[in-house]
Amino acid sequence: MAEPIKVVVTGAAGQIAYSLLYQIASGAVFGPEQPVFLHLLDIGPMMGVLEGVVMELADCALPLLAGVLPTANPEEAFKDVAAAFLVGAMPRKEGMERKDLLSANVRIFKEQGQALDKVARKDVKILVVGNPANTNALICSKYAPSIPKENFTAMTRLDQNRAQAQLAAKLGVRVQDVKNVIIWGNHSSTQFPDASNAVVTVNGAQKPVPAALNDDEFLKSTFVTTVQKRGAAVIAARKMSSALSAAKAASDHMRDWFLGTGDRWVSMGVVSDGSYGTPRDVVFSFPVTVSNGKWKIVEGLTISDFARKMIDATGKELDEEKNDALEVCK
Ligand SMILES: NC(=O)C1=CN([C@@H]2O[C@H](COP(=O)(O)OP(=O)(O)OC[C@H]3O[C@@H](n4cnc5c(N)ncnc54)[C@H](O)[C@@H]3O)[C@@H](O)[C@H]2O)C=CC1
Numbered sequence: 001m002a003e004p005i006k007v008v009v010t011g012a013a014g015q016i017a018y019s020l021l022y023q024i025a026s027g028a029v030f031g032p033e034q035p036v037f038l039h040l041l042d043i044g045p046m047m048g049v050l051e052g053v054v055m056e057l058a059d060c061a062l063p064l065l066a067g068v069l070p071t072a073n074p075e076e077a078f079k080d081v082a083a084a085f086l087v088g089a090m091p092r093k094e095g096m097e098r099k100d101l102l103s104a105n106v107r108i109f110k111e112q113g114q115a116l117d118k119v120a121r122k123d124v125k126i127l128v129v130g131n132p133a134n135t136n137a138l139i140c141s142k143y144a145p146s147i148p149k150e151n152f153t154a155m156t157r158l159d160q161n162r163a164q165a166q167l168a169a170k171l172g173v174r175v176q177d178v179k180n181v182i183i184w185g186n187h188s189s190t191q192f193p194d195a196s197n198a199v200v201t202v203n204g205a206q207k208p209v210p211a212a213l214n215d216d217e218f219l220k221s222t223f224v225t226t227v228q229k230r231g232a233a234v235i236a237a238r239k240m241s242s243a244l245s246a247a248k249a250a251s252d253h254m255r256d257w258f259l260g261t262g263d264r265w266v267s268m269g270v271v272s273d274g275s276y277g278t279p280r281d282v283v284f285s286f287p288v289t290v291s292n293g294k295w296k297i298v299e300g301l302t303i304s305d306f307a308r309k310m311i312d313a314t315g316k317e318l319d320e321e322k323n324d325a326l327e328v329c330k
């Protein structure tokens with residue numbers, strides 16, 4: 001059996017972590033042969049609740065769980081970690097946009113960037129889940145200059161999973177029969193869920209999704225808005241934001257980053273290099289493939305006039321969020 005790797009989850013006493021911790025500790029993320037030592041970070045007042053989570057983890061009797069460290073100290077939590085799930089942040093309530101959380105949450109990511117910079121492994125893979133995820137990831141990276149920018153990512157996998165599920169339902173196929181749907185841009189209501197390159201397998205044969213559906217109007221309107229507003233729809237129904245599906249998406253994202261995607265495309269928020277005419281120096285969601293622990297943006301896709309407008313709009317929002325966040329962090 002391999003040596004255990006240290007993995008931190010922040011917001012460990014919260015609702016996403018409650019689903020996520022089991023997935024990590026059971027082997028669903030780093031594989032069935034990789035033991036994990038879990039570092040659980042939350043704030044001081046939540047230490048009592050966190051103690052209960054630690055008890056439940058023990059009670060799961062999981063063979064891959066090598067140990068658990070609950071703490072309210074970021075430098076203790078981030079020490080020598082190989083993977084960081086940055087979940088801990090305030091969730092939005094009904095009627096809010098995710099960027100309304102910026103002033104409350106972005107400082108958390110400044111402080112955590114500074115702590116990661118000091119004590120984490122330089123090859124740590126960081127996934128920011130706490131909203132507004134893209135801009136929090138950018139700020140975290142800016143305050144951790146000794147860790148490569150490529151190691152900071154934001155989660156748009158939940159949007160990808162939602163998009164894939166919507167398409168599969170519309171086409172009457174299994175979710176695993178739909179691939180290469182893309183989420184461009186911000187994890188916000190300006191994101192662009194794009195099915196123009198998606199492929200579906202029907203009766204053993206692959207077909208482009210637009211041809212299989214033959215309903216461009218649906219792909220440009222209902223499909224896009226359903227995915228853009230799905231988080232709000234869950235909040236309206238549950239009175240709390242998505243947690244089960246968010247934890248599953250965080251597991252998918254980190255698993256694919258560690259273990260690879262093959263030729264399957266996945267969407268990840270990464271620091272933009274200006275690909276596809278997007279603004280540089282914002283965390284923008286692109287289609288990527290991953291091998292040997294490194295992601296690479298899928299190149300050479302054709303961008304329609306419609307896609308151009310959508311990509312520009314979400315890029316503009318990210319530029320604005322960046323400026324607001326830098327102002328808050330001054
Ligand atoms: N990117 C995405 O697709 C998604 C992002 N989210 C976001 O994830 C975040 C967490 O959501 P939930 O778990 O539902 O919230 P929650 O309120 O249940 O849990 C958040 C936890 O973070 C802790 N926390 C607050 N400040 C902290 C700090 N400085 N250090 C460590 N822990 C801290 C809180 O004490 C709490 O235990 C929210 O910002 C939410 O909007 C939620 C769903 C999907």
Ligand SMILES: O=C([O-])CC(=O)C(=O)O
Nearest residue numbers: 092131158231232241242
């Ligand atoms: O909508 C929210 O605030 C939580 C979230 O990010 C999502 O469910 O996609």
